[in-house]
Every structure is written in C-alpha cells, then in structure tokens.
Amino acid sequence: MKxxxxxxxxxxxxIKLKRVVWNVMAALLFRPFITPVFRKWRLLLLRMFGAEVExxxxxxxxxxxxxxxxxxxxxxxxxxxxxxxxxxxxVVLEDDAIVSQYSYLCTAGHDIDHANTAxxxxxxxxxxxxxxxxxxxxxFIGMGVEIGENAxxxxxxxVYKNVEPWTVVGGNPCKIIKMRKIVNTNTGGGNT
Numbered sequence: 630m631k632x633x634x635x636x637x638x639x640x641x642x643x644i645k646l647k648r649v650v651w652n653v654m655a656a657l658l659f660r661p662f663i664t665p666v667f668r669k670w671r672l673l674l675l676r677m678f679g680a681e682v683e684x685x686x687x688x689x690x691x692x693x694x695x696x697x698x699x700x701x702x703x704x705x706x707x708x709x710x711x712x713x714x715x716x717x718x719x720v721v722l723e724d725d726a727i728v729s730q731y732s733y734l735c736t737a738g739h740d741i742d743h744a745n746t747a748x749x750x751x752x753x754x755x756x757x758x759x760x761x762x763x764x765x766x767x768x769f770i771g772m773g774v775e776i777g778e779n780a781x782x783x784x785x786x787x788v789y790k791n792v793e794p795w796t797v798v799g800g801n802p803c804k805i806i807k808m809r810k811i812v813n814t815n816t817g818g819g820n821t
Contacts, residue, residue, distance in 0.1 A: 632773045632791075634754045635718060636740070644696070651678055651697060663690040675700065682706075686722075699736075702726075703760070718753035718772065726758035726776075729766040729784070736772045759794065781809055 659674050671690060672682050679698030682688070686702040689710045694700060699716040702708075703724035710730040714720055718736035728734065734756050743750035754773030758764065762776040765784035776782060780792045783799030783806065792798050797806045 632755055632757065632775055634752055634773060636752050639748050639751050640717070647678075647698070648696065651694075654678070655694070660690050706758075716756075717751075719755040721755065721757045723758060723760040723762070723778075725760055726762045726764075728758070728764040729768070731767045732764050733769045735769065738772055762792075765799075779809055779811070 654674065659671055662670055667690070668687055669684065671688050672684060672686060675682055675688060675694065675697045680700040680702070682700065682702040683704045683706070685704050687707040688694070688702070689708065689712070691710050692708045692712045692714060694714045695716050699719050700714065701719065701721045703722060703726065705725050706722035707727045708714060708722070709728055709732070712728050712730065713733045715733065715735045715737060720734055720736060722728070736756055737751060737753045739750040740752050752772070756770055756772065757775045759776060759778040759780070761779040764770060764776065764782045765786065767785045768782045769787045770776065770782070771787075771789045774788050775791045776788070777792055777794030777796065779795050781797045782788055782792060782803065783797065785801070786799045786803040787801040788798065788803050792803070795809045797809050798804060799806050
C-alpha cells in the first residue's frame, strides 16, 4: 500500500452526515459498553459502519474513531484506552499491532501553502502499523507514516516519518534509540 498524500480540500457533506450518524451511535451504543464482555459488540458496531476488523481485535470503549469506514485491524490488534484515531484517511493495524493509551493517530492536516480555513486546504495520508508494531502511551503518529514490523514507538514520542522494522524510537521528533530483539522466554524448561 502506498502512503500517498491526498488533497480533498475539505470534508464532503456526505462524510459529515455519516459522521453525525456514527457519533450518535457511538455515544449511545459504543462508549457506554465499557467492560471486556462487550468487546465483540463494539467490533460489531464498527463493522456495521464499514470497519474491517478481525473478531479477536480489541477496541476499548473510550477510543474515539473519526471514521470507522477508514479503519482496518488485523488479528489481536488493539486500540487502547482513550486513543484518538483521527482517521480521515485509512488507518491500518496489522496483526498484533498495539496502540497504547492516550495515543493520537492523525491522518489529516492542512496544506501550509494554502489559506488555513475550515473549508479548504485539507490534506490526508494513511497511517500503517505493520505486524507486531507497538505504539507507547501518549505517542503522536502523523499522517503518511508507516511503523515497521515489530517496531516500538516510545511513550510520548512524536513520529512524522516512517519507522524501520525492529527499531525502537522515542522523543520529539523521534530518533532511533536502539534495535529491538525479542527473546524467547520459554518457562517450561527446554531451549530458550
């Protein structure tokens, strides 16, 4: 998938109307159902609004999804508590990708060479979190960013450029801290 920038200029009336219906449904039927018992109920509502989510994914009730029809989540992918998924463009969480609490996924902004008004200058680009990527608490992921397979974005980091696979990044703007190594910790004896 290419992370091309789109220039819709503004949000269409059709999208605004879909968002009104989604926001009412989210307020009445999504956010109040907070316990894990209702996980599949929340996924069903997202699917009813066009999200492509696997049944073993997890979206906490406190998550704010701007447009469910622009959300794809693989097996065991997770949007943690209080995550803001401002997905005016596509947001993809591949299998086992995790976004920790209070993080912000932002697929939209304004063209800085254009008048900054509510009716013009809107630009968007998708965000992709590859298999096993992990976004730490309160991180910001900007539009057009791809987080590589098994990469880790540290807590409070701000990411404006792609993160390579197996890389640990942190800071604002984020910088490489180290390469990630996953150690197999088999506690049942045998080889590790």
